[in-house]
Amino acid sequence: MFVWTVLLIVLMAAIAYWAGRTRAAGLVTAGGPRLHSLPSYHGLFTAAGAMIGGLALAIAGALAFGGQSVATPVAAVVGAGIGAAPLYAKSSLDFRARNNFERIVLVLLICCSGVAILTTIGIVFSVLFETLVFFRSVSPIEFLFGTHWSPTGTPPSFGLIPLLAGTLLITVIAILVAGPLGLLSAIYMAEYASPHLRSVLKPILEILAGIPTVVLGFFAALTVAPLIRGSGEAMGFSVASESALAAGLVMGMMIVPLISSLSDDIINAVPQSLRDGSYAMGATKSETIKKVVLPAALPGIVSAFMLAISRAVGETMIVVMAAGLAANLTANPLAAVTTITVQIATLLVGDQEFDSPKTLSAFALGFVLFFFTLVLNYIALRIVQKYREQYD
Amino acid sequence: MNAPVHHQTLVTPEKPKALAAGQFKVTARDVDVFYGDKHAIRKLSIDIPDRAVSAFIGPSGCGKSTFLRCINRMNDTIPTCRVTGDIKVDKNDIYDPKIDVVQLRAKVGMVFQKPNPFPKSIYENVAYGPRIHGLAASKTELDEIVEKSLRKAGLWEEVKDRLQHPGTGLSGGQQQRLCIARAIAVNPEVILMDEPCSALDPIATARIEELIDELRQNYCIVIVTHSMQQAARVSQLTAFFHLGTLVEYGDTDEMFTAPQEKRTQDYITGRFG
Numbered sequence: 259m260f261v262w263t264v265l266l267i268v269l270m271a272a273i274a275y276w277a278g279r280t281r282a283a284g285l286v287t288a289g290g291p292r293l294h295s296l297p298s299y300h301g302l303f304t305a306a307g308a309m310i311g312g313l314a315l316a317i318a319g320a321l322a323f324g325g326q327s328v329a330t331p332v333a334a335v336v337g338a339g340i341g342a343a344p345l346y347a348k349s350s351l352d353f354r355a356r357n358n359f360e361r362i363v364l365v366l367l368i369c370c371s372g373v374a375i376l377t378t379i380g381i382v383f384s385v386l387f388e389t390l391v392f393f394r395s396v397s398p399i400e401f402l403f404g405t406h407w408s409p410t411g412t413p414p415s416f417g418l419i420p421l422l423a424g425t426l427l428i429t430v431i432a433i434l435v436a437g438p439l440g441l442l443s444a445i446y447m448a449e450y451a452s453p454h455l456r457s458v459l460k461p462i463l464e465i466l467a468g469i470p471t472v473v474l475g476f477f478a479a480l481t482v483a484p485l486i487r488g489s490g491e492a493m494g495f496s497v498a499s500e501s502a503l504a505a506g507l508v509m510g511m512m513i514v515p516l517i518s519s520l521s522d523d524i525i526n527a528v529p530q531s532l533r534d535g536s537y538a539m540g541a542t543k544s545e546t547i548k549k550v551v552l553p554a555a556l557p558g559i560v561s562a563f564m565l566a567i568s569r570a571v572g573e574t575m576i577v578v579m580a581a582g583l584a585a586n587l588t589a590n591p592l593a594a595v596t597t598i599t600v601q602i603a604t605l606l607v608g609d610q611e612f613d614s615p616k617t618l619s620a621f622a623l624g625f626v627l628f629f630f631t632l633v634l635n636y637i638a639l640r641i642v643q644k645y646r647e648q649y650d
Numbered sequence: 651m652n653a654p655v656h657h658q659t660l661v662t663p664e665k666p667k668a669l670a671a672g673q674f675k676v677t678a679r680d681v682d683v684f685y686g687d688k689h690a691i692r693k694l695s696i697d698i699p700d701r702a703v704s705a706f707i708g709p710s711g712c713g714k715s716t717f718l719r720c721i722n723r724m725n726d727t728i729p730t731c732r733v734t735g736d737i738k739v740d741k742n743d744i745y746d747p748k749i750d751v752v753q754l755r756a757k758v759g760m761v762f763q764k765p766n767p768f769p770k771s772i773y774e775n776v777a778y779g780p781r782i783h784g785l786a787a788s789k790t791e792l793d794e795i796v797e798k799s800l801r802k803a804g805l806w807e808e809v810k811d812r813l814q815h816p817g818t819g820l821s822g823g824q825q826q827r828l829c830i831a832r833a834i835a836v837n838p839e840v841i842l843m844d845e846p847c848s849a850l851d852p853i854a855t856a857r858i859e860e861l862i863d864e865l866r867q868n869y870c871i872v873i874v875t876h877s878m879q880q881a882a883r884v885s886q887l888t889a890f891f892h893l894g895t896l897v898e899y900g901d902t903d904e905m906f907t908a909p910q911e912k913r914t915q916d917y918i919t920g921r922f923g
Contacts, residue, residue, distance in 0.1 A: 531762060531764060532768060534727070534766065535762065535766040535768065536778070537727060538755055538759065538833070540752045540754075540782070540783060540836060541778075541779075550768050550769075553769060554768075
């Protein structure tokens with residue numbers, strides 16, 4: 259019945275369009291006054307009425323009689339008729355169908371952006387409320403400052419600090435890898451590479467961005483981690499088979515294209531006149547890049563880094579596979595650590611009871627993660643604003 | 651030793667006054683410039699004297715800016731550009747592979763059409779050149795260079811209390827004078843100006859023109875301009891370019907009162923261009 263309902267509404271709208279258009283066109287007499295709006299606008303206006311009326315009554319019908327009932331498509335047709343009729347009757351020579359139709363489009367646009375915003379707010383609040391429920395069984399102090407994480411232990415303990423430390427450790431490793439690699443390759447691509455080379459290099463780097471993180475994850479776990487373990491042990495370090503270093507390195511590779519591609523665009527956006535000014539002073543290419551181009555591009559580069567950090571903090575698949583589940587509180591990159599995202603994933607895999615503190619703690623972790631990236635984005639925004647005032 | 655090689659447009663009964671007086675700073679012989687397949691300048695020869703203002707005039711696309719950019723090799727930044735022939739600054743061939751383009755540009759400064767201060771403070775803008783060329787041994791010395799340059803550019807009084815403010819916050823005319831200060835901070839001998847007033851209002855333009863007149867005492871100045879009045883006001887010599895060739899070159903006064911060539915007369919009286 260659903261397909262029928264949709265088809266009928268579309269059909270009714272088409273009929274309404276045709277009817278409205280024909281009627282408006284018929285109003286014009288040879289040598290008489292002209293229509294204010296073109297006939298097609300009268301048609302569109304009537305069709306919009308049919309759509310709205312049809313959808314409204316179809317939903318009402320489905321709620322009243324159930325979606326499988328024949329009543330739903332019937333209600334859709336009736337609704338379309340009711341919606342279209344007054345608009346059809348309205349059309350006259352000086353009726354402003356064009357302006358009215360544009361108002362309907364405007365409302366549609368507002369509704370679409372409203373859906374996105376409301377969804378975001380809805381998610382934030384649902385996470386917030388579940389977090390508050392969680393805090394009824396576990397105190398916020400214990401959660402935020404506890405140094406022991408074992409949600410399945412007896413008694414379970416929910417200390418965030420080891421997870422936060424693990425997340426930060428892996429993120430720092432990732433940025434240490436991706437920052438220099440990404441920025442320097444962006445400088446090469448934007449300033450030194452010939453246009454031909456650039457047109458080849460950039461897509462290749464972007465392919466790296468397109469590799470699914472689950473692939474990168476098992477690459478980290480099955481290739482990079484044993485490699486690090488082997489070479490670490492050859493040098494006499496004790497390396498866990500799932501180490502923060504392996505996860506951080508691969509996560510760094512994941513965000514290299516993000517940083518390099520964004521930075522490349524930003525460096526390219528620095529006006530050529532600034533470079534010319536510097537060359538004309540007798541500066542070399544690298545002096546120009548260091549002292550003029552990069553400072554001018556700095557706000558954009560910083561926001562690229564922040565975006566990359568947010569991405570790293572929220573990344574799950576790589577760390578699930580390569581970093582392990584052991585909630586160790588350590589700064590040693592060779593040890594196994596776990597991150598907030600890994601714990602959320604493991605907490606919610608399998609059968610759950612929705613009111614146990616174990617499950618609810620996922621919401622609290624999610625909220626922390628959300629807060630974390632929110633702060634990062636805010637900092638990025640502030641940095642960009644501050645320098646934009648100075649530089650533009 | 652400075653006898654100018656005879657050039658078609660210089661064959662006049664008496665040598666132009668300004669040409670006779672000065673020493674030639676820049677000399678060009680049979681210069682051709684190509685952008686890819688486009689032949690932008692054909693067989694151009696010119697002698698530009700020191701301590702005088704030479705103006706290049708001509709309709710858009712006539713090659714005057716192109717030639718200007720050859721004098722400090724700014725055309726090197728355009729990959730398709732090719733220059734043949736001889737251009738000498740102080741008798742040194744600037745397209746000699748042995749020449750260091752960085753040294754050349756320190757000696758031949760440039761001011762652009764649109765003011766392009768760096769996104770740095772006023773102080774840092776002027777200190778940029780002296781810093782990269784190591785002209786100042788200490789902070790005090792650098793301060794002196796900055797002050798001297800800003801004074802020469804007639805900007806010191808306006809900005810001395812806000813040297814740490816961004817250079818981009820100045821008005822258009824001030825920005826252009828900042829760019830001139832930046833150029834003279836490295837002690838150039840030649841200053842190239844590519845339509846330096848085209849983005850400025852008449853008052854700022856008048857200020858820059860006064861400045862150019864003062865700077866003439868110490869520098870060889872070459873200015874590209876679309877304004878014939880400006881050429882008449884600031885320059886001692888004028889060169890008229892058309893379709894990539896140098897049509898006529900001589901004393902500004904004579905050029906505007908009694909041009910030798912019909913095309914020059916047509917252009918300066920507004921019949922084309």
